[in-house]
Amino acid sequence: MSYDTLTGRTAVVTGAASGMGAATARLLAAxxxxxxxxxxxxxxxxxxxxxxxxxGGQAIAVPVDVTDDVSVDTAxxxxxxxxxxxxxxxxxxxxxxxxxxxDGRIDEWTRMIDTNVTGVLRIVRAFTxxxxxxxxxxxxxxxxxxxxxxxxxxxxxxxVYGATKAALTQLSTMLRTELGPRDVRVTNIEPGLTDTELGxxxxxxxxxxxxxxxxxxxxxxxxxxxxxxxxxxASRPAHVNLRxxxxxxxxxx
Numbered sequence: 001m002s003y004d005t006l007t008g009r010t011a012v013v014t015g016a017a018s019g020m021g022a023a024t025a026r027l028l029a030a031x032x033x034x035x036x037x038x039x040x041x042x043x044x045x046x047x048x049x050x051x052x053x054x055x056g057g058q059a060i061a062v063p064v065d066v067t068d069d070v071s072v073d074t075a076x077x078x079x080x081x082x083x084x085x086x087x088x089x090x091x092x093x094x095x096x097x098x099x100x101x102x103d104g105r106i107d108e109w110t111r112m113i114d115t116n117v118t119g120v121l122r123i124v125r126a127f128t129x130x131x132x133x134x135x136x137x138x139x140x141x142x143x144x145x146x147x148x149x150x151x152x153x154x155x156x157x158x159x160v161y162g163a164t165k166a167a168l169t170q171l172s173t174m175l176r177t178e179l180g181p182r183d184v185r186v187t188n189i190e191p192g193l194t195d196t197e198l199g200x201x202x203x204x205x206x207x208x209x210x211x212x213x214x215x216x217x218x219x220x221x222x223x224x225x226x227x228x229x230x231x232x233x234a235s236r237p238a239h240v241n242l243r244x245x246x247x248x249x250x251x252x253x
Contacts, residue, residue, distance in 0.1 A: 003235035007032030010086045014123055015093035017044035019196030020146055023227035024090055029057030036079040038064045066093050066119030076126035087134035088234055089127045090144045091120045096198045098158045098207050109160045116164035135183035140238040142185045144230055145172045149192045157207055185241040187233045192248035194221040218251045
Protein backbone atom coordinates (compact mmCIF):
# COMPACT_ATOMS: atom_id res chain seq x y z
CA MET A 1 0.00 0.00 0.00
CA SER A 2 1.20 3.53 -0.76
CA TYR A 3 1.26 6.20 1.95
CA ASP A 4 1.97 9.45 0.10
CA THR A 5 1.69 11.60 3.22
CA LEU A 6 4.92 10.07 4.55
CA THR A 7 6.90 11.90 1.85
CA GLY A 8 9.35 14.36 3.35
CA ARG A 9 9.21 13.01 6.87
CA THR A 10 12.28 12.10 8.89
CA ALA A 11 12.09 8.80 10.76
CA VAL A 12 14.15 6.96 13.34
CA VAL A 13 13.63 3.19 13.52
CA THR A 14 15.29 1.10 16.23
CA GLY A 15 15.81 -2.62 15.80
CA ALA A 16 16.25 -1.87 12.10
CA ALA A 17 18.73 -4.68 11.42
CA SER A 18 16.01 -7.32 11.03
CA GLY A 19 12.36 -8.22 11.42
CA MET A 20 9.72 -5.59 11.99
CA GLY A 21 12.27 -2.79 12.28
CA ALA A 22 13.88 -3.55 8.92
CA ALA A 23 10.50 -3.99 7.22
CA THR A 24 9.24 -0.73 8.70
CA ALA A 25 12.33 1.15 7.58
CA ARG A 26 11.95 -0.10 4.02
CA LEU A 27 8.27 0.80 3.91
CA LEU A 28 8.84 4.31 5.24
CA ALA A 29 11.70 4.91 2.81
CA ALA A 30 9.67 3.54 -0.10
CA UNK A 31 7.02 6.12 0.72
CA UNK A 32 9.36 9.09 0.72
CA UNK A 33 10.63 9.33 4.30
CA UNK A 34 14.29 9.77 5.19
CA UNK A 35 15.10 6.95 7.59
CA UNK A 36 17.78 6.62 10.25
CA UNK A 37 18.43 2.92 10.80
CA UNK A 38 19.37 2.15 14.41
CA UNK A 39 20.59 -1.20 15.70
CA UNK A 40 23.64 -2.91 17.18
CA UNK A 41 24.50 -4.83 14.00
CA UNK A 42 26.31 -2.28 11.88
CA UNK A 43 26.94 -4.64 8.94
CA UNK A 44 23.25 -5.37 8.55
CA UNK A 45 22.39 -1.70 8.78
CA UNK A 46 24.83 -0.88 6.00
CA UNK A 47 23.34 -3.62 3.82
CA UNK A 48 19.81 -2.33 4.46
CA UNK A 49 20.81 1.26 3.76
CA UNK A 50 22.30 0.12 0.45
CA UNK A 51 19.11 -1.77 -0.47
CA UNK A 52 16.98 1.25 0.34
CA UNK A 53 19.22 3.47 -1.77
CA UNK A 54 19.01 0.99 -4.64
CA UNK A 55 15.22 1.19 -4.38
CA GLY A 56 15.35 4.98 -4.65
CA GLY A 57 15.00 5.78 -0.95
CA GLN A 58 17.11 7.61 1.62
CA ALA A 59 18.57 5.93 4.69
CA ILE A 60 21.59 6.12 6.94
CA ALA A 61 23.05 3.41 9.16
CA VAL A 62 23.51 4.47 12.79
CA PRO A 63 24.92 1.73 15.05
CA VAL A 64 23.56 1.97 18.58
CA ASP A 65 23.14 -0.04 21.74
CA VAL A 66 19.87 1.09 23.31
CA THR A 67 21.00 -0.28 26.68
CA ASP A 68 23.82 2.29 26.83
CA ASP A 69 23.18 5.98 27.55
CA VAL A 70 26.26 7.28 25.74
CA SER A 71 25.59 5.12 22.69
CA VAL A 72 22.05 6.47 22.36
CA ASP A 73 23.19 10.08 22.80
CA THR A 74 25.90 9.55 20.18
CA ALA A 75 23.40 8.01 17.78
CA UNK A 76 20.97 10.89 18.25
CA UNK A 77 23.74 13.37 17.47
CA UNK A 78 24.57 11.44 14.29
CA UNK A 79 20.93 11.47 13.20
CA UNK A 80 20.65 15.20 13.81
CA UNK A 81 23.88 15.89 11.96
CA UNK A 82 22.72 13.96 8.91
CA UNK A 83 19.01 14.72 8.77
CA UNK A 84 18.19 17.37 11.35
CA UNK A 85 15.20 16.94 13.68
CA UNK A 86 12.96 13.89 13.38
CA UNK A 87 9.17 13.72 13.30
CA UNK A 88 8.59 9.94 13.41
CA UNK A 89 10.16 7.56 15.93
CA UNK A 90 9.52 3.81 15.84
CA UNK A 91 10.72 1.78 18.82
CA UNK A 92 11.07 -1.72 17.40
CA UNK A 93 14.17 -2.95 19.23
CA UNK A 94 13.34 -5.79 21.61
CA UNK A 95 14.50 -9.12 22.96
CA UNK A 96 12.56 -12.20 24.11
CA UNK A 97 14.35 -14.62 26.45
CA UNK A 98 11.77 -16.96 28.01
CA UNK A 99 12.62 -19.37 30.82
CA UNK A 100 10.80 -20.60 33.92
CA UNK A 101 10.92 -17.95 36.63
CA UNK A 102 12.45 -20.39 39.14
CA ASP A 103 15.51 -20.68 36.90
CA GLY A 104 16.42 -17.28 38.34
CA ARG A 105 18.03 -15.96 35.14
CA ILE A 106 18.77 -12.46 36.35
CA ASP A 107 21.02 -11.92 33.33
CA GLU A 108 18.07 -12.47 31.00
CA TRP A 109 15.70 -10.40 33.13
CA THR A 110 18.11 -7.48 33.14
CA ARG A 111 18.69 -7.67 29.40
CA MET A 112 14.96 -7.72 28.63
CA ILE A 113 14.14 -4.88 30.99
CA ASP A 114 17.03 -2.74 29.80
CA THR A 115 16.22 -3.30 26.12
CA ASN A 116 12.43 -3.49 26.06
CA VAL A 117 11.67 -0.78 28.60
CA THR A 118 14.66 1.39 29.55
CA GLY A 119 15.97 1.25 25.98
CA VAL A 120 12.69 2.72 24.74
CA LEU A 121 12.92 5.45 27.37
CA ARG A 122 16.44 6.34 26.22
CA ILE A 123 15.19 6.76 22.64
CA VAL A 124 12.17 8.75 23.84
CA ARG A 125 14.47 11.05 25.83
CA ALA A 126 16.72 11.55 22.79
CA PHE A 127 14.00 12.50 20.31
CA THR A 128 10.96 13.83 22.19
CA UNK A 129 12.04 17.46 21.74
CA UNK A 130 12.10 16.88 17.97
CA UNK A 131 8.58 15.47 18.00
CA UNK A 132 7.21 18.31 20.11
CA UNK A 133 8.84 20.89 17.83
CA UNK A 134 7.44 19.24 14.70
CA UNK A 135 3.94 19.22 16.17
CA UNK A 136 4.26 22.84 17.28
CA UNK A 137 5.13 23.72 13.68
CA UNK A 138 1.92 22.09 12.51
CA UNK A 139 3.46 18.93 11.12
CA UNK A 140 2.54 15.32 11.99
CA UNK A 141 4.63 13.94 14.84
CA UNK A 142 4.55 10.27 15.79
CA UNK A 143 5.97 8.04 18.48
CA UNK A 144 5.23 4.39 17.65
CA UNK A 145 6.07 1.68 20.17
CA UNK A 146 6.08 -1.99 19.17
CA UNK A 147 4.82 -3.92 22.18
CA UNK A 148 3.32 -7.45 22.07
CA UNK A 149 0.13 -9.36 22.71
CA UNK A 150 2.14 -10.82 25.61
CA UNK A 151 1.29 -7.57 27.41
CA UNK A 152 -2.21 -9.03 27.86
CA UNK A 153 -2.03 -12.78 27.26
CA UNK A 154 -0.16 -14.94 29.77
CA UNK A 155 2.27 -17.58 28.53
CA UNK A 156 4.10 -19.90 30.99
CA UNK A 157 7.83 -19.16 31.19
CA UNK A 158 7.37 -15.74 29.56
CA UNK A 159 6.74 -13.85 32.82
CA VAL A 160 9.48 -11.24 32.53
CA TYR A 161 9.09 -10.76 28.77
CA GLY A 162 5.35 -10.27 29.23
CA ALA A 163 5.98 -7.87 32.09
CA THR A 164 8.31 -5.74 29.94
CA LYS A 165 5.71 -5.56 27.19
CA ALA A 166 2.95 -4.70 29.65
CA ALA A 167 5.22 -1.96 30.93
CA LEU A 168 5.74 -0.68 27.38
CA THR A 169 2.00 -0.66 26.73
CA GLN A 170 1.40 1.27 29.95
CA LEU A 171 4.30 3.60 29.16
CA SER A 172 2.65 4.42 25.83
CA THR A 173 -0.57 5.25 27.65
CA MET A 174 1.17 7.54 30.11
CA LEU A 175 3.27 9.24 27.43
CA ARG A 176 0.09 9.97 25.54
CA THR A 177 -1.18 12.03 28.48
CA GLU A 178 1.95 14.20 28.28
CA LEU A 179 2.49 14.36 24.53
CA GLY A 180 -1.08 14.25 23.21
CA PRO A 181 -1.93 17.75 24.49
CA ARG A 182 1.09 18.95 22.52
CA ASP A 183 -0.20 17.25 19.34
CA VAL A 184 2.31 14.40 19.33
CA ARG A 185 0.62 11.09 18.55
CA VAL A 186 1.62 8.02 20.55
CA THR A 187 0.68 4.65 19.07
CA ASN A 188 1.17 1.31 20.78
CA ILE A 189 1.16 -1.73 18.47
CA GLU A 190 0.79 -5.22 19.90
CA PRO A 191 1.53 -7.95 17.37
CA GLY A 192 0.69 -11.58 17.94
CA LEU A 193 2.71 -14.44 16.48
CA THR A 194 5.02 -12.87 13.90
CA ASP A 195 7.74 -14.44 11.79
CA THR A 196 10.91 -12.62 12.89
CA GLU A 197 14.28 -13.47 14.46
CA LEU A 198 12.94 -12.80 17.97
CA GLY A 199 12.74 -16.47 18.90
CA UNK A 200 16.28 -17.19 17.75
CA UNK A 201 17.71 -15.72 20.96
CA UNK A 202 16.08 -18.43 23.06
CA UNK A 203 18.35 -20.97 24.76
CA UNK A 204 15.63 -23.28 26.12
CA UNK A 205 15.12 -26.17 23.62
CA UNK A 206 11.69 -27.14 24.98
CA UNK A 207 10.36 -23.60 24.68
CA UNK A 208 11.93 -23.21 21.24
CA UNK A 209 10.16 -26.38 20.11
CA UNK A 210 6.89 -25.09 21.61
CA UNK A 211 7.24 -21.86 19.67
CA UNK A 212 7.97 -23.78 16.47
CA UNK A 213 4.80 -25.77 17.06
CA UNK A 214 2.83 -22.53 17.16
CA UNK A 215 4.28 -21.52 13.81
CA UNK A 216 3.24 -24.88 12.38
CA UNK A 217 -0.29 -24.57 13.73
CA UNK A 218 -0.90 -20.88 12.98
CA UNK A 219 -0.22 -18.85 9.87
CA UNK A 220 1.94 -16.18 11.48
CA UNK A 221 2.03 -12.53 10.60
CA UNK A 222 4.94 -11.28 8.52
CA UNK A 223 7.21 -8.39 9.44
CA UNK A 224 5.92 -6.58 6.35
CA UNK A 225 2.37 -6.80 7.67
CA UNK A 226 3.39 -5.09 10.91
CA UNK A 227 5.29 -2.47 8.92
CA UNK A 228 2.11 -1.81 6.96
CA UNK A 229 0.31 -1.03 10.23
CA UNK A 230 3.05 1.44 11.18
CA UNK A 231 2.76 3.11 7.80
CA UNK A 232 -1.00 3.34 8.14
CA UNK A 233 -1.07 4.92 11.59
CA ALA A 234 1.68 7.41 10.74
CA SER A 235 -0.04 8.53 7.55
CA ARG A 236 -3.37 9.51 9.10
CA PRO A 237 -4.30 13.22 9.31
CA ALA A 238 -2.37 14.88 12.12
CA HIS A 239 -5.40 15.15 14.41
CA VAL A 240 -6.09 11.39 14.22
CA ASN A 241 -4.28 9.14 16.73
CA LEU A 242 -4.73 5.38 16.45
CA ARG A 243 -3.62 4.91 20.02
CA UNK A 244 -3.71 1.12 20.39
CA UNK A 245 -3.53 -1.50 17.65
CA UNK A 246 -3.64 -5.23 18.41
CA UNK A 247 -2.70 -7.28 15.34
CA UNK A 248 -3.11 -11.06 15.50
CA UNK A 249 -3.12 -13.95 13.08
CA UNK A 250 -6.71 -14.98 12.51
CA UNK A 251 -6.20 -18.37 14.20
CA UNK A 252 -4.66 -16.71 17.24
CA UNK A 253 -7.38 -14.08 17.59
